[in-house]
Amino acid sequence: MSSQPVELKKKPISFSNILLGAGLNMCEVTTLGQPLEVVKTTMAANRQFTFFQAINHIWSRGGVFGFYQGLIPWAWIEASTKGAVLLFVSAEAEYHFKKLGLNNFGAGIMGGVSGGVAQAYLTMGFCTCMKTVEITKHKSAAAGAKQSSWAAFKEIYNKEGIRGINKGVNAVAIRQMTNWGSRFGFSRLVEEGLRKFTGKTNPDDKLTALEKIFASAIGGGLSAWNQPIEVIRVEMQSKTNDPNRPKDLTVGKAFRYIYQSNGVKGLYRGVTPRIGLGIWQTVFMVGCGDIAREFVGKLTGETPVAKH
Known part of the structure; x- marks a missing residue:
């Protein structure tokens, strides 16, 4: 008898998965995520700052x-939307890459890469740009001179249009693409090492929560190898006063400017808080994921199954 080929199916996307991802991301960024993001961005924009100088500078701009x-x-906009974009696009892309003949590992990486690029161009481009504007813009001492977030958005849009509020989006796309690809790959390598070390060689043997956190934290930390593209992204979006900064920055121009001004060390400014951010995201998502999954399952009657 001739065996029938296994029918290839797309992973289902459920409302409970999207709700879980958005909720976890919102909580993660509202706790320790945004402070680490602010420190990372401040160091990347002001490359002469040490870690503690960046902390003092941020404190001087408004205390806590x-x-x-x-x-x-x-x-909040970024956190509540990027999970849904990633889930939809990565599932669709993974399905089509499998149809082209890639194995699960390769298709998973390419699905993550595709989802990361979609995140950048659909939601994260203008969100990261406006976050960087808020973090790096000059704060006037005049009581009535404070500019709201929406006023800053309108001013940039009126002057430069869509391109203005999406400055650095190509750098964001490269960052997200390499982030998801390397995080996925590094985490899987560490998981395989843990399985060999603990004797859990059967695919049905599950890693403990601590083992998952360790593997994903190492993956998140090692993915900071692409910090130069993050520094380039910040430089392209920064509102820090710098008369030497070239006009109309591209990724290439920004790279040359940072390298000429600060050398290789400048390209890795902010890498420490970024590693901390990657580890925090992992600990939060894995540590709180099971509790949140149970809550969302009761709320929607549909238990979420995807990892976020």
Whole structure:
């Protein structure tokens, strides 16, 4: 008897998965995520700052609230939408890459890469741009001179249009593409090493929560190798006063300017808080994921199954 080929099916996308992803991302960024993002961006925009100088600078811009610049509305918009974009696009892309003959590992990476690029161009481009504007714009001492987030958005849009509020979007796309590809790959390599070390060689053997956190945290930390593209992204979106900055920055121009001004070290400014951010995201998502999954399952009657 001739065996029938296994029918290839797309992973189903459910409302509960999207709700879980949005909720976890919103909580993650509102707790420690945004403060680490602000420190990372401040160091990348002001490359002469040490870590503690960046902390002092942020504190001087508003105390504790200085660490939450750009949270509302931009970080919340980004957090509540990027998960859905990633799920829809990565599932669709993974399905088509499997149809082309890629195995699960390769199709998974390419699905993640495709989802990351879609995130950048659909939601994260203008959100990261406006977050960076909030973090790096000059704060006037005059009492009535404070510019709201929406006023800053309108001013940039009126002057430069869609391109103005999406400055650095190509750098964001490269960052997201390499982020998802490398995080996925590094995490899987660490998981395989843990399975060999603990004797869990059967695919049905599940890793403990601590083992998952460890593997994903290592993956998140190692994915910071692409910090130069993050520094380039910040430089392209920054409102820090810099008379030497070239006009009409592209990714290439920004790279040359940063390298000529600060050398290789400048391209890795902010890498420490970024590693911390990657680890925090992992710990939060894995640590709170099971609790949130159970809650969302009761709320919607549909248990979420996807990882976020």
